[in-house]
Amino acid sequence: MTTLWTPSEEFIAASNLTEFSRLASERSGTQITDYQSLHAWSVSDRAAFWDLVWDYCDVIGDKGARKLIDGDLMPAPGVDGARFFPDAQLNYAENVLRGSGNGDAMVFWGEDKVKTRISHDELTAMVSKIQQHLTSLGVTRGDRVAAMMPNMIETIATMLAATGLGAVWSSCSPDFGVQGVLDRFGQIEPKVLLSVDGYWYNGKRIDIADKLKEIVPQLPSLKQAVIVDYLGGAQKLADSIEGAITLDSVLAKRDAGDVEFVRTGFSDPLCILFSSGTTGIPKCIVHSVGGTLLQHMKEHRLQCDIRDGDRVFYFTTCGWMMWNWLVTGLASNATLLLFDGSPFAGEGSVLFDYADAEDMSFFGTSAKFIDALKKSGLSPRTSHKLSKLRSVSSTGSPLAPESFEFVYSDIKADVHLASISGGTDIVSCFVLGVPTRPVIKGEIQGAGLGMAIEVWNDDGKAVHSEKGELVCVKPFPCMPISFWNDDGSKYHAAYFERFDNIWCHGDFAEHTAHDGFIIHGRSDATLNPGGVRIGTAEIYNQVEQLDEIAESICVGQDHDDDVRVVLFVRLATGVVLDDDLIKKIRTKVRTGASPRHVPAKVIAVSDIPRTKSGKIVELAVRNVVHGREVKNKEALANPEALELYRDLPELQ
DSSP states (O other): OOEEEOOOHHHHHHSHHHHHHHHHHHHHTSOOOSHHHHHHHHHHSHHHHHHHHHHHTTOOEEOOSOOEESTTOOOBTTBOOOEESTTOEEOHHHHHTOOOSSSEEEEEEETTTEEEEEEHHHHHHHHHHHHHHHHHTTOOTTOEEEEEOOSOHHHHHHHHHHHHTTOEEEEEOTTSOHHHHHHHHHHHOOSEEEEESEEEETTEEEEOHHHHHHHGGGOTTOSEEEEEOSSSOHHHHHHTSTTOEEHHHHHHHOOOOOOOOOOEETTSEEEEEEOOOTTSSOOEEEEEHHHHHHHHHHIIIIISOOOTTOEEEEOOOTTSHHHHHHHGGGGGTOEEEEEESOTTOTTTTHHHHHHHHTTOSEEEEEHHHHHHHHHHTOOHHHHOOOTTOOEEEEESSOOOHHHHHHIIIIIOSSOEEEEOEEETTTTEEEEEOOTTSOEETTOBOEEOTTOOEEEEOTTSOBOSSSEEEEEEOSOOTTSOSEETTOOSHHHHHHHTSSSTTSEEEEEEEEEOTTSOEEEEEEGGGOBOGGGOOBOHHHHHHHHTTSTTEEEEEEEEEEETTEEEEEEEEEEOTTOOOOHHHHHHHHHHHHHHTOGGGSOSEEEEOSOOOBBTTSOBOHHHHHHHHTTOOOSOGGGBSOGGGGGGGTTOGGGO
8 A cells, every 4th residue: 555645634624525524423413533434424324415415515496305215226117216305496507607707717728729718797698698599499498409519618608508498418529420429419309409610639620511511411300500610610611501500690699688597306307428339329328407416516525625716627528428527617616627629739738738827726637648648758747837736636447556656746746636437327426536535556535425335246245355346235316317218128227237226337346445446447348367357457557557558458359268368559659569578568467467467469559449538448349359340430539440450360
């Protein structure tokens, strides 16, 4: 156990978590002295815990009398399951759009091309104008409004305008292909589509006019496409699509007034997110108004220690759940720092330039970015001040132990590093940061408050210091309401088939001796040589320490009535995969992990396929290696990379 950071007494005393723990002690009549005792109370009396979260976060709305009914019942076909705040009435946008005045609500950087900011009052005015236009198109409660947009101010304003009306929001990023967009939005039948004319990536201008002109006619539910000007071609594009209009025209034609907030039930739909779609048509996961809001506010204020006036950044696209997570930051009186483009634009330091220029207090990114930054040789700690930075968050894939160390050696020594893990399925986290506890190398600090997280073995028994399935044994507010157009059977099969009345998340995990967690990879991607389950992250943690390796992907190949481990590596510039390097890789894995982890085959590839949100796709590669069809290549950012893995002579 290597402790990398310990919060000071001053840090702990000033944290929201300390104040909340005091209130929990008063509310519960018990002595809550540390995070473990707070977490124990939060899962043993979930009604009281979530009631306190509502009050502490000053949720706007009518809470109602009942806090939780059928509290131990997970959903099943024909069964609603547990219901939190069944009498409540609230509106997501009303809670998020609570700021006022001339202070920054949001700042946007589009690489080095565009820099804009909007005050709280200006944001409210923009939301009002967009909402009036949506109303004129007949958008009302339950209708879908979709967006193919970058992470821009206009995207968030439109989301708040729609959800203020009780409409249901859904989004993807503009780099999705035509079929990828239709596979998602075609299922949910939106009434309005918001899109840009194009975007910038790594200094390159990418026009999407032809793509949009192909998409719009294939969404017959659309009343209108609204085009946001980013490249200067919005008007020309709108003129070429029947009935389309530019957002600039919408804003110019309206006068700002009061924003309408239609209050709905706690479990009414707020947004639709999509599974990655790498094994078929994406599942449409419907999330609730109250569950999303309450879970995000809990995570922001208690687990991330976001305070009034903080300036919060997360590197994300609108096709990733972290975008929804970021938007809710406005409800905690934070300023959102938005970014679109390559995180290595310019000299590679654009995000840290942004951090210094805007006094960033919370920096969120992916584990892959931190690993790439480490390999790039950049050291923000020496090149930037980062004087206001208090927290660094990492998600998307497991953060390697050496990347934990890199954050403290080369980004900032005194910072709360939170590796977090959850997913699109819950639009939030199961395990994440605890700002009042030490950061231990390679470990996620703890289970989220109110989340009854355990690791189970194959016999359905909770285990510590042993790998198994990450499960949640009690219902929680941010479970999906449903899958779109599903009778409940697909939803039940996705999470509850493995263990009865238990949420099985599909992560191969470990509950450590000091109450932290390690995610070893996805359960369906675990390797099984000799009948022993091995997490792919355990191999990546070793291999990607080597300077010669840019990144890697590992799969299990059926071979001689067993499974052999096959490691594909993308090499650093100028490196050749020879016998010496293969031996070095295998030695590193054997000594750092175990002999069972050592790959039987090591093969160099020029590219690694990944989803639009940057996650490598082990299952798709495994299917190609075995000659099986990859059903939905539209879900991938670089589907052409799959051909690099087909019919390899080394694997015959």
